[in-house]
Amino acid sequence: xxxxxxxxxxxxxxxxxxxxxxxxxxxxxxxxxxxxxxxxxxxxxxxxxxxxxxxxxxxxxxxxxxxxxxxxxxxxxxxxxxxxxxxxxxxxxxxxxxxxxxxxxxxxxxxxxxxxxxxxxxxxxxxxxxxxxxxxxxxxxxxxxxxxxxxxxxxxxxxxxxxxxxxxxxxxxxx
Numbered sequence: 279x280x281x282x283x284x285x286x287x288x289x290x291x292x293x294x295x296x297x298x299x300x301x302x303x304x305x306x307x308x309x310x311x312x313x314x315x316x317x318x319x320x321x322x323x324x325x326x327x328x329x330x331x332x333x334x335x336x337x338x339x340x341x342x343x344x345x346x347x348x349x350x351x352x353x354x355x356x357x358x359x360x361x362x363x364x365x366x367x368x369x370x371x372x373x374x375x376x377x378x379x380x381x382x383x384x385x386x387x388x389x390x391x392x393x394x395x396x397x398x399x400x401x402x403x404x405x406x407x408x409x410x411x412x413x414x415x416x417x418x419x420x421x422x423x424x425x426x427x428x429x430x431x432x433x434x435x436x437x438x439x440x441x442x443x444x445x446x447x448x449x450x451x452x453x
Contacts, residue, residue: 283366287316288376294364297358306352307365313372314347320376326336328375339364393416 285293298306314383344350395402405417421430
């Protein structure tokens with residue numbers, strides 16, 4: 279039996295759960311493999327770190343993976359409301375892994391750095407300049423000349439896969 283819930287995933291499809299009656303008054307609730315396959319469909323690789331996050335969620339809500347990618351929970355019929363809550367909570371939490379896509383994380387990092395500069399009154403200025411040769415340059419942030427210090431142009435970069443730079447880097451050019 280399929281139960282269509284009022285909850286939606288990140289592509290606005292309603293989340294369904296499936297109920298199967300087992301022997302001796304037990305039920306199995308599952309997502310029919312939708313949640314984990316949808317992450318792959320959305321272009322999200324289940325890296326070791328993400329698999330670890332999935333495992334934490336599964337443990338928290340007592341969910342098992344069956345048939346390689348189907349989220350499932352089994353229990354007595356009397357526990358149906360709790361099992362439904364746990365399965366839906368796990369599905370929603372695992373769907374949130376789409377927020378860890380690289381482009382999203384890079385944008386968040388950039389926004390955090392710019393917000394820090396602006397919130398701490400660094401005195402930023404326009405970041406688009408034309409060089410002497412006429413070539414146009416774009417920098418993330420620029421600190422103007424102040425009390426004898428030169429103009430500083432900042433380029434914010436994030437290298438999550440680099441073995442040297444694990445958190446991020448702000449390159450700096452003094453003019």
